Amino acid sequence: MLPLDLRPGYHVNSNTPSDEYLIPLRLTWNPGPLEASGFAFPQPRMEKYSFSEKPLSVFTGNFQIVTHFKAPANAAPGPATLTGKLRYQACNNSMCLAPKTLDVTQQVEIVK
Amino acid sequence: MSRIHVAAASAALAFLLASCSRPSSLPTGELKSAAQRKPAPNFSLKDADGNAVNLADYRGKVVLVNFWATWCGPCEAEIPWFIEFEKKYKDQGFAVLGVSMDDDGWKSVRPYVASHKINYRIMIGSEVVSQQFGEIESLPTSFVLDRAGRIASNHIGLVDKVDYQNEIVKLLEDPKSAAVPDAGAGELAGVTSAGVRAGQRP
Numbered sequence: 001m002l003p004l005d006l007r008p009g010y011h012v013n014s015n016t017p018s019d020e021y022l023i024p025l026r027l028t029w030n031p032g033p034l035e036a037s038g039f040a041f042p043q044p045r046m047e048k049y050s051f052s053e054k055p056l057s058v059f060t061g062n063f064q065i066v067t068h069f070k071a072p073a074n075a076a077p078g079p080a081t082l083t084g085k086l087r088y089q090a091c092n093n094s095m096c097l098a099p100k101t102l103d104v105t106q107q108v109e110i111v112k
Numbered sequence: 113m114s115r116i117h118v119a120a121a122s123a124a125l126a127f128l129l130a131s132c133s134r135p136s137s138l139p140t141g142e143l144k145s146a147a148q149r150k151p152a153p154n155f156s157l158k159d160a161d162g163n164a165v166n167l168a169d170y171r172g173k174v175v176l177v178n179f180w181a182t183w184c185g186p187c188e189a190e191i192p193w194f195i196e197f198e199k200k201y202k203d204q205g206f207a208v209l210g211v212s213m214d215d216d217g218w219k220s221v222r223p224y225v226a227s228h229k230i231n232y233r234i235m236i237g238s239e240v241v242s243q244q245f246g247e248i249e250s251l252p253t254s255f256v257l258d259r260a261g262r263i264a265s266n267h268i269g270l271v272d273k274v275d276y277q278n279e280i281v282k283l284l285e286d287p288k289s290a291a292v293p294d295a296g297a298g299e300l301a302g303v304t305s306a307g308v309r310a311g312q313r314p
Contacts, residue, residue, distance in 0.1 A: 021182040021224060051189040051270050089183055095250040095269035096184040098213065 002027060002065045002086070002104060011058035012088045014044030018057045022089070023099050027065050029084035033076065033110065034069040041065055049093055075110050082106040142265060143279055149262035152177070152255060153244035157211065157235035160222060165209065165235050168261070174201075174283040175257040176208045176276065179237060179248050182224045183214070186270035187252040191228055193273045197280060198232040204284050205259065208232035211241065213251060258283050 006012060013022045029036045042063045046055040069082075082105065089099040156166045167177070178194060180187035194208045210232060212221045217236045225234050242248040245255065250268050256279050258264045265279050 021220065022185075023183045049185065051186040056185065091185060094186055094271075095252065096181070096186060097250060098181075099183065099215070 002067070002106070003062065004059075004064060004086075005062050006060055006090070008061075009092045010090045011047060011049075011056075011060045011092070012090045014057040014059055015039075015041045016044065016057055018046075018054065022056070023087070025059065025065075026087045027067065027084060027104070028087075029067065029069075029082055032082050033080040034071050034082060034108065036067050037070045038068040039065060040068070049091075051094065069108075071110055077110050077112045080108050080110055082108060142275075143256075143282060144264055146258075146262075149258060149260075149264055152257050152261055152263050153241075155211075155241045155244065157237065157241065159233050159235055160218065160225065165233055167209070170207060170209070170257075171261045172259050173205045173207050174259055174280060175206070175261075176254060176280065177211060177245075177257065178208060178252060178254045179211050179213055179242070179245070180252050181213045182220045184251045188228075189270055190252055190254075190273075191230060193276065195229065195231050197276065201280060201284060206280060206284060210234040211237040213237045213242065213248070256280065256283065258286070 012025050015025050017024050025041070027039060042059065042065075044057040044059060047058050047060070048055045084104045084106075086102045086104050087099060088102075090097050152167060154166065154168045156164050159165050167175070176194065176197065178187075178190070180190075194210070197206065198208045210230065212234060214220045214236070221234060221236065245253075252267075252270065254267045254276075255263050256265045256267075256276070264283055267275070
């Protein structure tokens with residue numbers, strides 16, 4: 001589970017943005033001891049902003065992305081570190097910030 | 113079968129997004145007096161046809177330099193205004209220059225320009241050009257230059273169309289704006305465009 005906290009007044013495009021040119025929120029995990037088998041994003045909000053004629057599919061405030069992992073049968077038990085990247089692009093009602101990619105890490109314990 | 117326990121320590125990890133923004137160091141707002149205006153940094157960037165666009169070549173015109181990107185909703189809102197300004201004021205000595213900050217360059221920009229029927233010159237920007245203009249972190253960011261190539265105003269974020277229009281009209285009508293300072297003093301502060309100059313002003 002990756003908790004995210006967005007600065008007040010800002011939004012990020014959801015993982016399914018409303019326009020082909022908008023940059024989606026994307027979480028990817030690097031190859032490691034576990035394999036990402038699926039993601040659960042929250043339900044996007046359709047928000048209307050002054051700069052857009054149509055509502056946009058966005059996330060705001062606090063939310064989280066859940067990743068489902070599969071452990072291979074031969075996965076070594078014990079602690080492991082997962083690393084990945086979170087790409088997002090944020091705007092407020094009048095301006096946008098450049099897209100950013102953050103490194104993310106997750107500590108897990110693999111138990112037989 | 114292995115099971116996975118997420119370590120408690122990392123579960124509390126939260127990423128604060130959009131936390132690193134800061135406004136440009138340049139003040140934003142209405143037209144500066146002629147004495148307050150500083151020369152715009154020069155740039156030389158390629159347009160969609162591969163032709164060099166040198167800002168210095170626009171001396172003598174009122175120019176709106178707009179930093180934008182295809183992924184920027186507020187930028188898209190301004191585009192129809194700029195199309196209209198280009199059409200309406202071109203013959204009076206006005207030009208819009210759109211500097212795209214899209215990472216993938218023409219791949220995104222070319223189809224966007226076509227679909228939005230943009231009638232003014234578009235170039236792909238660079239980190240260097242962004243820094244010359246005060247490290248542009250928010251889009252849209254626009255600079256309105258007088259005929260002497262000096263920054264008469266700048267706007268960070270979406271502003272009213274009428275604000276731009278008033279500024280453009282004032283600068284087009286202002287005889288002081290047309291006064292090109294002696295060589296040196298008002299020269300566009302060139303940094304990136306060494307050796308690349310078009311033969312004539314646009």
